[in-house]
Amino acid sequence: MLKIIGAIVAVLAVIFLFLRIKQQPDIAIEEAYTPLKVSSPAFGPNQAIPEQYSGDGMDISPELNMSELDRRVVSLAVIMDDIDHPLMGVYNHWLIWNIPPQQTIPEAIPKGEKVSTLSGAVQGIGYGKHRYRGPKPPFGSHRYNYHVFALDQKLNLEASAKKADLLAAMEGHIVQYGFLVGEYPGK
Template structure:
């Protein structure tokens, strides 16, 4: 093989290597993470999410939720308290749901743009409320069709306020939260109809 032909082969070989490495690099960027939940797409920048302790003087963690706060009672939200809200938090989000519902996780209450306070009072509207799975805006208490269900009261501290209108749904709320969660915590209570 003469020198000129060898040079051409070398150029093609180098071009091929660059093309292949470019493909691999492109492949690693991937597609955007699904916006299904606030957990999705947090990325490396939010790996240091702090913990918020969530508790209530109405029921203990893993304990029974009193009838007062359910569809069998006065159907008002229980009082909640928080410890460990970061100083840099601009707002809180509260999501209450039942993962034991027959068809899918059932959303009972979503509230956003809550002031970063240490307490949410019983029977209150602490922020902007969204649409629950009862197709109503506001709190809808535990109301299992049968058996004992778990109800999670999840709080998220965000580094900003959310630009969402009252009555927005959970998917829109979770989409707005992505990349802005700086701390989170939860309290779980149980309830079964008598």
């Protein structure tokens, strides 16, 4: 019996190590850009994300504020990732782009491919499929990174786009970039 348990543990350890090697890294921006300060009245940098913005609460997006947007900015894009996923490394929760340039992205962005309240901004396919999907880690505390990109154009992407598609479309068009990391302890 002990040999069987040992064999199962060994197989699980190999699978776990394989998955850790295949993990997705966090976003790395390699082009030159002007830093963008991103903040939220809901939580500060590296502070706890309130439950209402999680899958355990109302599951609504938090308000995001940007300071000193460059006059060349034509649109904004947001990517929100769990950066502590135990198997994937980074797990995408939300994608939205073609937000008009503005100092504040309001909280509680409605579900759906097109967001009429944001001049037709588009939500792609992340964890929440065309919507914000807040933190809800299966166990332990996870960090969540809200990446904000200020772009020199609107993006011609279908709502079926995923994170890799959005990153590729933004390449060469990032004027400013900033992020806000929050932590959610889970239940």
